[in-house]
Amino acid sequence: MPMPHSNRSVPRQLKPELESEFARSPALGYEAPDEAGFVRCLSHGFPTPLARWHYHDEYELHLITKTSGKVFVGDWIGQFQPGHLVLTGPRLPHNWLSIDTPDGGVPFRDLAIQFDHEPLMQSAALIHELAELGPLLERARNGIEFFGMGESTEQQWHRIKQATGLRRLTAFFDLMCDLAACTDYRLLSSVQLQSDDDDASIDQIHALVSRITDNLSEHHSAAAIAAELGMSESRFSRFFRKATGNTFTDFVNRVRISRACQLLMDTDQQISLICYEVGFNNVANFNRRFLESKGMTPSEFRKQSLTRFRGAA
Template sequence: MATPRSRGPELEHDVGRTPSLGYEPAGSYGSVRYLEHGFPNPLVRWHYHEEYELHLIVATRGKVFVGDYIGQFEPGHLVLTGPRLPHNWISTDVPEPGVALRDMVLQFGDAPLRQAAALIPELAEALPLLERARHGVEFFGLSEAARERFGRVRAAHGLQRLAEFATLLDLLVRCNDYRLLSTVQLQSFDDDAALAHISGIVDYLIEHYSESFSMAELAQRSGMTESSFSRNFRRATGNSYTDFVNHLRINKACQLLMETDRYITNVCYDVGFNNVANFNRRFLQIKGMTPKEFRRQAEARFGSAA
């Protein structure tokens, strides 16, 4: 059996955010910090931090890694990442001297927005967006407007910067053309009691994903009939019960494939599948590649060749 080893992301500390890397100096900004950098740059690594980050790629193409998502990016790529969500962008078409400006980034904290939203009703419109950001959100059709707003935020200070940021945030809140990049989330619907029951079941599934359980058992646990459970589960998650469990287990498998050297066969059983062929089939269906190919491509999140 292969020996597990840590392949986790690096935690970014504020002490290392120096102007030489492209950050605004400490004390020169308020609740929204602007960052820009080129490629290559020491900031390009598999990492996470406590803040939200809104990334706009303005030059080069390559591979993007957000949580367990692996995809392609090009100029105009606009993504919001949430707190503690690992991410990295690796450019693959860079000219010999590199590029001076690849990323335009805004960083902002969670607590200030949530505290303000409790007092200012209009800001509460942004709360669903913050929840989506836990999974990473890619926006489409906003690149030009976003770049203009990034420039306005960069040039502004104090209350004017906050106003420019609020305008950009409003664009994101009202954008309906987006996709979540990593894992699945609950969706609100009008039956609060049922949603609470399903939320409890989802928490249970996340904690016990590797165990065997039937929908009938979970329906009984939630105090619903099977048909009611099935209907409410789909409304809350956007997936059937079976699809949700498969997605959850595959996402857990992705984490093991990225962060350990465990054999793929062992990973299959670790996450609750009892048939390797079924595991491989579900993995290909959900991730668009085999577990072996996913592990190979995931190596590139550190900047090595894929």
């Protein structure tokens, strides 16, 4: 059933824009194509056409140096101020919207670094030391906010920007080493698998998570799945928590909330229908769980998410 019409203007296109290579003009702050190698530096002010709800195939390390406002990363909505530092993974939508921009805007607000996944993975297969970046890049699928690293990262960004060739690559890996070692961070969007178990266990968890994700409206019982895997329920609980960082029930609820966020952002579907589609039995429980997870109600989340399309005005 469609939602009732309102006076609020709703964008026809609710999904993020894919950033294409031809749109990366030096006039907007990108490095010229003949300058950009594996590590691409980007700087720009605000307002700018680059501030929009979008995604791209590269990782992006994004530092805010001026103004404060609202940030959107995947299904996460939060606040930013100078020193705000986030690493987003490939195709994770994002946008930063300043709310205290002075008249005429600011010439420099964002310092970013973009880099590709595949060259790193191919190199890590041959150079063992690069494998240390693996856990960091896995976490980046959710978006990672780092704390207390804004000032040092700004200095390192300028060092990378001014360097070329091997010296640029050396400066880049120096920064990545610091990020990989940072323990003061939070993951921003959805859920993340973390496991140092053998490949078979990891595959088992991935298959289980895919099954939950693909069948959210079904009842998922830890006892039933444990029996299916030939484990006691207590052993399965330990196994699952080690792999995901969550209890089974918390994980299922987080995946359901994440899917609800996607539907709230990408569709005009009624909230009550979304509640049942993602597997909650009643709207009151859905609202309570959503508030616990996101710090706002589903209707407020939808209202705030609509502002992710602003930016260049």
